[in-house]
Amino acid sequence: MGDDDGATARDEGASAMGTETHTAGQAPDGQVPDESIPRGLKPFWNKPVSELVRLDEPPIAEPAQERHRIYSFLLAAVILNYWNGNKYGEAGDYGDWRANQLLAAQPRLYKGGSYLGHNIAALAVDAEGRIIDYDFNHNDLFDSSVEHAESRLVRRVFALNQIYEPWQVDGDSPKRGRGGVPQRQEHKVFATSLTDRAERVTPRSAEKVASGYSTLLSDVTVYTSLESCAQCTGIMCLASVKEVVYLQPDDSQFLIGNIMRRTTRAQGPGFIAPRPIAGDEIGFAYFRDLAEGNRDFGRRVEHEPFYQNGVKAVKTPSVTSYLCTDNAYQNFAAASAEVNGMSLQHPDYRPDLVPSALTNQQALAMATDFLTYVKSVRNRGTSHRV
Numbered sequence: 508m509g510d511d512d513g514a515t516a517r518d519e520g521a522s523a524m525g526t527e528t529h530t531a532g533q534a535p536d537g538q539v540p541d542e543s544i545p546r547g548l549k550p551f552w553n554k555p556v557s558e559l560v561r562l563d564e565p566p567i568a569e570p571a572q573e574r575h576r577i578y579s580f581l582l583a584a585v586i587l588n589y590w591n592g593n594k595y596g597e598a599g600d601y602g603d604w605r606a607n608q609l610l611a612a613q614p615r616l617y618k619g620g621s622y623l624g625h626n627i628a629a630l631a632v633d634a635e636g637r638i639i640d641y642d643f644n645h646n647d648l649f650d651s652s653v654e655h656a657e658s659r660l661v662r663r664v665f666a667l668n669q670i671y672e673p674w675q676v677d678g679d680s681p682k683r684g685r686g687g688v689p690q691r692q693e694h695k696v697f698a699t700s701l702t703d704r705a706e707r708v709t710p711r712s713a714e715k716v717a718s719g720y721s722t723l724l725s726d727v728t729v730y731t732s733l734e735s736c737a738q739c740t741g742i743m744c745l746a747s748v749k750e751v752v753y754l755q756p757d758d759s760q761f762l763i764g765n766i767m768r769r770t771t772r773a774q775g776p777g778f779i780a781p782r783p784i785a786g787d788e789i790g791f792a793y794f795r796d797l798a799e800g801n802r803d804f805g806r807r808v809e810h811e812p813f814y815q816n817g818v819k820a821v822k823t824p825s826v827t828s829y830l831c832t833d834n835a836y837q838n839f840a841a842a843s844a845e846v847n848g849m850s851l852q853h854p855d856y857r858p859d860l861v862p863s864a865l866t867n868q869q870a871l872a873m874a875t876d877f878l879t880y881v882k883s884v885r886n887r888g889t890s891h892r893v
């Protein structure tokens with residue numbers, strides 16, 4: 508719910524300029540009638556943008572930060588395992604930006620092959636800490652600008668839930684097994700935990716069961732390697748994703764995640780955008796390194812083209828180009844290495860209100876198991892359109 512003081516446009520008045528071209532709902536004197544201001548924007552209408560983007564969330568305790576870092580390091584390792592950096596093809600000159608990834612370079616980081624999408628991926632984790640699935644950006648594979656990791660992942664999880672119906676479940680359901688046969692399909696295809704185990708947890712969860720898909724993911728945390736865009740924030744909002752942890756900021760997305768979080772909470776009941784959690788809020792040290800690496804790339808690329816082939820020279824300060832560079836690779840490699848070497852300070856921690864949750868120690872074990880699985884898949888996430 509809203510946590511702001513509810514100041515309105517009338518209090519401070521709008522500029523008198525531009526009254527000849529006033530928009531619908533705007534009075535001739537330039538002021539906007541209170542009833543015309545969208546509910547979620549009312550608390551911010553005459554405040555600076557800095558107020559709109561400022562998150563007002565409780566701090567994350569160290570044991571929970573450590574838990575977030577486990578999945579963040581895992582996500583870095585998933586990306587590193589399926590790294591592709593040849594954004595403009597194998598032929599051509601990438602200068603010094605990715606000298607260690609050229610096919611002829613030694614030591615060789617890049618194994619060759621088609622560029623399938625940007626080095627951006629996302630991971631979905633349920634309330635118990637169980638990993639549901641991952642997916643990559645597949646823009647190039649589908650020749651599309653909207654096949655982003657988070658939106659693909661959310662649509663995929665919905666699809667998984669849609670096609671799988673457990674026929675053998677607990678309780679007094681007509682599907683209850685007979686003849687003393689042990690129940691094997693307690694969960695749906697994935698466990699959002701509070702949702703699936705409503706009768707054992709809280710009354711609030713029971714409401715979720717009744718409300719179906721709109722709250723199916725309301726206990727799910729999405730980890731994404733790059734701050735989410737408007738599309739992905741919108742999809743995660745409509746999916747009621749609980750929170751989104753991002754490993755690198757993306758200034759080009761104008762803090763849309765923060766804006767949607769603030770405005771959806773201010774408008775009251777309904778869809779609430781996920782809480783954005785920046786990597787530096789959870790002690791993910793590479794957040795700053797990736798941000799600085801990207802800024803350095805942006806400063807230098809105009810004079811040191813990212814790519815040229817005799818016909819064109821690419822000088823655009825694009826974050827997805829930065830994510831092809833050796834600097835980005837090295838940051839992901841360092842973060843990835845921490846999955847195996849992580850020494851937990853809070854091994855027995857589990858989230859409040861979720862007694863069935865994995866401990867941090869168990870979550871770390873699951874993360875290393877999951878990485879083994881990801882490596883065995885031998886493709887860059889799901890290749891289908893969802």
Ligand SMILES: [Zn+2]
Pocket residue numbers: 655656657658735736737738739740
């Ligand atoms: Zn996106």
